[in-house]
Amino acid sequence: MTSNAPAPALDPARLLQSQIAVVTGAAQGIGEAIARRFAQHGAHVVLVDLNRDALELLALDLASGPGSASVVCADVSSPEDHETVHAHCRDDLGGVHVLVNNAGINRDAYLPKMSLADFDQVISVSLRGAWLGIRTLSPLMRAGSGGSIVNMSSLAGKIGNPGQTNYSAAKAGLIGLTKAAAKELGGFGIRVNAVQPGLIRTAMTERMKPEVWQAKEAEVPLGRAGTPDEVAAAVLFLASPMGGYISGAVLEVSGGRGI
Numbered sequence: 001m002t003s004n005a006p007a008p009a010l011d012p013a014r015l016l017q018s019q020i021a022v023v024t025g026a027a028q029g030i031g032e033a034i035a036r037r038f039a040q041h042g043a044h045v046v047l048v049d050l051n052r053d054a055l056e057l058l059a060l061d062l063a064s065g066p067g068s069a070s071v072v073c074a075d076v077s078s079p080e081d082h083e084t085v086h087a088h089c090r091d092d093l094g095g096v097h098v099l100v101n102n103a104g105i106n107r108d109a110y111l112p113k114m115s116l117a118d119f120d121q122v123i124s125v126s127l128r129g130a131w132l133g134i135r136t137l138s139p140l141m142r143a144g145s146g147g148s149i150v151n152m153s154s155l156a157g158k159i160g161n162p163g164q165t166n167y168s169a170a171k172a173g174l175i176g177l178t179k180a181a182a183k184e185l186g187g188f189g190i191r192v193n194a195v196q197p198g199l200i201r202t203a204m205t206e207r208m209k210p211e212v213w214q215a216k217e218a219e220v221p222l223g224r225a226g227t228p229d230e231v232a233a234a235v236l237f238l239a240s241p242m243g244g245y246i247s248g249a250v251l252e253v254s255g256g257r258g259i
């Protein structure tokens with residue numbers, strides 16, 4: 001039988017009020033923008049990154065807004081560091097509602113020049129890091145009232161980028177991980193989705209040669225690169241009750257590039 005009961009009202013200005021959200025790679029770029037958006041919407045954000053100084057400055061800044069933040073300096077490729085995040089959520093905060101597996105790196109080179117270490121490192125941070133995050137924190141979500149997980153893929157995982165066989169493989173792997181985890185965890189009220197940004201202006205892309213940047217930007221139907229905050233808005237949508245019936249989805253935030 002279907003229910004016509006109206007959904008509980010949402011406050012569009014406080015979509016994550018009183019929610020506890022872990023964001024990895026939060027020290028700068030897209031992760032920082034996500035942390036800022038979440039805190040603006042009332043969340044307590046657990047800021048995870050290798051860069052402790054940047055996290056502490058950000059936490060201080062967020063403390064003066066509607067949300068709050070705490071810092072865990074951690075390497076997402078380390079299972080032990082995920083246990084530290086888990087212990088902080090369980091013991092200090094009483095649970096976790098949202099996990100954003102955003103941390104990622106690139107080590108670009110054409111195949112003949114790409115070392116095994118470059119391949120392993122990229123897979124280890126982007127793919128293994130997300131898998132570890134889901135494996136470690138989803139039991140805590142299950143013990144509560146469910147949750148929402150967002151994995152940061154990339155358009156590279158859909159179309160493949162020359163010079164980025166490692167990165168493209170990791171980002172495509174995140175799609176399989178997202179869909180399998182959505183199927184495993186849906187019964188526990190946990191939604192799992194992915195975002196695929198296109199060309200976004202951050203420290204990661206500012207390393208590109210200007211001619212490569214221009215060629216990529218020319219492929220964007222909207223005619224420009226995106227901002228970290230435009231990715232953060234999509235992540236907020238998926239993480240919040242606005243995306244309450246969305247699971248296993250891949251949302252492109254690319255200005256139409258790669259369609």
Ligand SMILES: NC(=O)c1ccc[n+]([C@@H]2O[C@H](COP(=O)([O-])OP(=O)(O)OC[C@H]3O[C@@H](n4cnc5c(N)ncnc54)[C@H](O)[C@@H]3O)[C@@H](O)[C@H]2O)c1
Nearest residue numbers: 025027028029030049050075076103104154197200202204
């Ligand atoms: N910028 C883009 O155009 C773009 C496009 C598609 C996808 N992405 C993805 O978005 C995510 C964020 O990218 P960005 O552009 O903001 O990059 P960025 O390099 O500006 O920021 C990445 C952050 O992750 C942190 N980090 C790196 N390795 C880590 C580790 N082992 N443990 C914990 N933290 C670690 C870094 O310290 C940094 O703060 C990445 O997964 C990236 O692949 C970016």
